[in-house]
Structure formats: C-alpha cells, structure tokens
Amino acid sequence: MTIDEIQNEIVEEFSGFEDWMDKYAYLIEIGNELVPIDPKYKIESNLIRGCQSRVWLHQEFTDGKIKFEAESDALIVKGLVALLLRIYSDRTPHEILISEPRFIDEIGLRQHLSPTRSNGLLAMVKQMKLYALAYEKISAKKQ
Amino acid sequence: MTPDISRIRKDFPILDQKVNGKPLIYFDNAATSQRPIQVIERVNEFSLRINGNIHRATHFLANKTTEAFEAGRETVRQYINAAETAEVIFTHGTTESINLVAFSFGEAFISAGDEVIVTEMEHHANIVPWQMMCERKHAVLKILPFNDNGELRLELLDNLISDRTKILAVAHVSNTLGTVNPIREIIAKAHLKNVPVLIDGAQGAPHFKIDVQDLGCDFYAFSGHKMYGPTGIGALYGKREWLDKMPPFLGGGEMIDRVTFAKTTYNQLPYKFEAGTPHYVGAIGMAAGIQYMQSFEHKMLADYENQLLTEATSKLKQIGGLKIYGEAPQKSGAICFNIDGIHPFDMGTLLDHLGFAVRTGRLCADPVMDHYGVENMVRASFAFYNTFDEIDAFYKALIRLKAMF
Numbered sequence: 274m275t276i277d278e279i280q281n282e283i284v285e286e287f288s289g290f291e292d293w294m295d296k297y298a299y300l301i302e303i304g305n306e307l308v309p310i311d312p313k314y315k316i317e318s319n320l321i322r323g324c325q326s327r328v329w330l331h332q333e334f335t336d337g338k339i340k341f342e343a344e345s346d347a348l349i350v351k352g353l354v355a356l357l358l359r360i361y362s363d364r365t366p367h368e369i370l371i372s373e374p375r376f377i378d379e380i381g382l383r384q385h386l387s388p389t390r391s392n393g394l395l396a397m398v399k400q401m402k403l404y405a406l407a408y409e410k411i412s413a414k415k416q
Numbered sequence: 417m418t419p420d421i422s423r424i425r426k427d428f429p430i431l432d433q434k435v436n437g438k439p440l441i442y443f444d445n446a447a448t449s450q451r452p453i454q455v456i457e458r459v460n461e462f463s464l465r466i467n468g469n470i471h472r473a474t475h476f477l478a479n480k481t482t483e484a485f486e487a488g489r490e491t492v493r494q495y496i497n498a499a500e501t502a503e504v505i506f507t508h509g510t511t512e513s514i515n516l517v518a519f520s521f522g523e524a525f526i527s528a529g530d531e532v533i534v535t536e537m538e539h540h541a542n543i544v545p546w547q548m549m550c551e552r553k554h555a556v557l558k559i560l561p562f563n564d565n566g567e568l569r570l571e572l573l574d575n576l577i578s579d580r581t582k583i584l585a586v587a588h589v590s591n592t593l594g595t596v597n598p599i600r601e602i603i604a605k606a607h608l609k610n611v612p613v614l615i616d617g618a619q620g621a622p623h624f625k626i627d628v629q630d631l632g633c634d635f636y637a638f639s640g641h642k643m644y645g646p647t648g649i650g651a652l653y654g655k656r657e658w659l660d661k662m663p664p665f666l667g668g669g670e671m672i673d674r675v676t677f678a679k680t681t682y683n684q685l686p687y688k689f690e691a692g693t694p695h696y697v698g699a700i701g702m703a704a705g706i707q708y709m710q711s712f713e714h715k716m717l718a719d720y721e722n723q724l725l726t727e728a729t730s731k732l733k734q735i736g737g738l739k740i741y742g743e744a745p746q747k748s749g750a751i752c753f754n755i756d757g758i759h760p761f762d763m764g765t766l767l768d769h770l771g772f773a774v775r776t777g778r779l780c781a782d783p784v785m786d787h788y789g790v791e792n793m794v795r796a797s798f799a800f801y802n803t804f805d806e807i808d809a810f811y812k813a814l815i816r817l818k819a820m821f
Contacts, residue, residue: 293436294766294769297765297769297820324778325764325777325792326761326791326792347759347760348758348762348821349761349762350761350762392761
C-alpha cells in the first residue's frame, strides 16, 4: 500500500468514533500495542526531548528503504508514534519526503503536531524527513 | 465567613465558557490568573479615552496617564508596605525583576570567588539569572536543598552561608511543591551574617499579605498577571540602601538625568531602573488587580483558598497510586502529582477534553523534577474563584481517566 492509502485507512478507522474519549482510548490501545523499541536504541542520540514528553527514534537503511523504530513515554504520543511508523517505516527516502502526515489533522488531532505542544512529535516527523533527505543524497551519490 | 463565590465568578467573564464542549474548570492559576471585568475595563479606558506617554509631555492625555501610572505605583507600594514609592520599580514581571537584581547587584557587589545561595526548589527564573551572573563574575552558586516532604533543609543554612556569601535568593511559595517557605526566619538568619535576601514572590504575592518592612527582605519580586492583572508587568521592591548603590540594568530614555557623549548621569529611583516607555497600561492594570483583591477582606479570601487546597489534597489522597509532591505543613496554591502508570501528558490531554485546565510538564523547575527522579508532573493550582464543586468534578474525572489506562 502507498503512504496515501494507509493514511486513508487510518482516517477510516477513526471515523467511527463520535466521542473524543473513544478516539483517545483507541490511540492509547494502539500505543500499548506498539512493540517497544530495543533498549539498546534508547540512547541519547536517538532521544527527542520535548518538555511534555520524550520520543526515541531509531532508524536503519537497508535495500533502499528506511526502517524506523520509535517510542514515547506518553501513551497518547506513543499511539500517534505507532501510526506515524505505520505510514513512514519501511519506505524509500523519496516516499517519505513527498508526503505529509495529513491523517493527524484529518482525525482531529492536529494540535498534537503543533510546535507549542512540545511533546516531541513534530520534532520526530522532522527528524524522519531529515534522515530521508540524507539517505536520498547518499543514494544519489552512489549512482 | 465564606466569600460569595458565585458573585465573584460573575466578575470573571472568561470563566463562563465551554471548552471541548465541557464547562471550563480553570486550575492553572499558578501559571496565570484570570482578569476581572474591573481590570479589563480599566485597561480599556487607557486605549479608549486616555493615552499619552508618561513623564514626557505636558499635555492633558500625558498628564492623566502619568497620574494613573504613578497612582498605580503607590497602590503597589501600599500593597507590600514599602517605605517609599522610590523603592517600587515596575518591570515586565518576576523574571525581569530577578534578572535586574542579579545583573546590577552582581555588578556592584560580586567579585571572583564570592558566593550566591539559591534553593533546590526554585523556579528557573530564580536560578538561571544567578547562574549567568556567577559565570560572568566567576562567583560560586551554592544550593540549599529540600527534603522529600518539600521543606527546605534549614538546618543546613548556617553552614552554607560563608564569609563570601553575598546574597541569598529564595521563593516565598514554591510553584511546584506549594511549600510556603519560612522566609521571615530565613531573612533573619541571613541578616545575622549580613547577607541580603531576594524573595521570589511570584506565587506569594497573589495569596499573602506582604509587608516588606516587617519581613525585612532586601528585594521582593512579583508579577501582575498572577494577581488578576495583565501580563507583561510586574514589580521589584528593593531597599533604597541597595538600589542606590546598584548601577542601572537597561539604558535608554527615562533612566537618565543628563546625556552627553562625554558622560551620562542617571536618574533617581525608581526611574533609574525603568528605561524606555514602560508598560504603563499594564502598570495601571496591575494596580487595578490589586485594588480588586483589596475590595475583599483578605482573611476571607485566604481562608477560602486554603480550604480549597485542603479539600483538593484530601480528595487526591483517596486516589490509589496517586503521589503528591510536597506535603509541607504550610502550603499554598498548587498541588503537583502523578498517578502511577499514567504519563502527565496523557493525563493533561484527557483532562483538557473534559474541560480542565491544568499544567503538565517540568513546570520550569528541572531541579525539582530531578529531586524526585521524574520527567514531568501534573499541577492543579487554585484561586478564589474556584469552587468545591469543581474540585469534586476533578476528583471524579481523575477516577474516570485512571480507568482508561
């Protein structure tokens, strides 16, 4: 599936929820199900320290695709992290660079990606894009 | 006698609204308070009808504004019982007030090897300016720790003060632990060794009767927006004996006597420390906030606020897995807590959706977080327009949210 198709899928999943609390309960459930990041990757250089919560982001580049592992100490953020991994992990740098995580706005949680939130999410998305940019450049050089 | 809260709440139009479909319950007063209509109207008067730059002209609008500004200064003076208005300097808030003292006192009195004492429970505003000054002056910052109960370890103070100690800075009330520090005792101990004391009154001034002469403090800093006034304004009280010897902080208009390129001389107090056009509308608003508070009997408001805090504390203690940070015998204003297994960000986000305004995060007090080994906390803080019903709703919301995790 393309990033776009997955985003549509996510929006569809959330459209069933009328109540805010149900949306958050679902997000917490997804957060709980997210496979924890390998402890050896929970290092300073992978840490995005927001004032409100922390996010760890680890990446590996193999066969032209970036695999991301990520986690947060806040469950709601972890749920959003899980969704972001769903669209962005195991993708080519190009795919990552040309798409925006519009689903967050479409499921009504745009405020969580705001810079004022300081929960680490926006910084994580930016970091993912930076990795994509770097790997795209590296791949281009190799050709 | 309890205040008529429903009547008081009518003075605060902002409280009557829904957020996320739920009635707003505003428990973030330690961050900022709300403004009564009396303050809003007073502030508006200075755009609608009266406005002119103060001290600078002889025309009608300027005179009226100057009068109101200086009357505002007198209102602040009498609120804290400073000996003279010259000892009341308008600033942009507590943070700027402390920066002013750290810088100017540092310039006048601090040399390499000198010592400054702050406490472990301070807000960053009462840590960082001192760190910056100590770095500049090659002075040493010493820390008075607190115990797990949230009380300063006063038994260590005498040993901490040395013959190199030049100033001690301490919060009147902690913005995280809610601890009301025994500042009278601390000031007395420090003065025995000729050490002046700066009090960070950001959380103290809104809730206590401040008498700086009685307390004996050398500096007292506080903010307008935490006491029902506008943002961008605050005050610094300083004893003349210090302020006269301290060089200016910011330079520019108003703070000068005469400028030539050969030499510039400075204005007298308080203007020496009020460079540029002040936030005079803010100052007038701050005074209006003080007058609003003073329109009630102080003890009545203070007792009511204490009852709210007691009730909230007792309710929170009934919640399993909830830890309150700071249980000093005398507390004011704020309760910081965490619930086992629930991250404060998650708690704050969900509480927001139920209409509650609380603060989450590190609360501008990294050392307090480090003391307890936590990354973040939740803080609920009260003012005299909060109600017991709101506290009950908060308790019920926490129970409900706890079940989601």
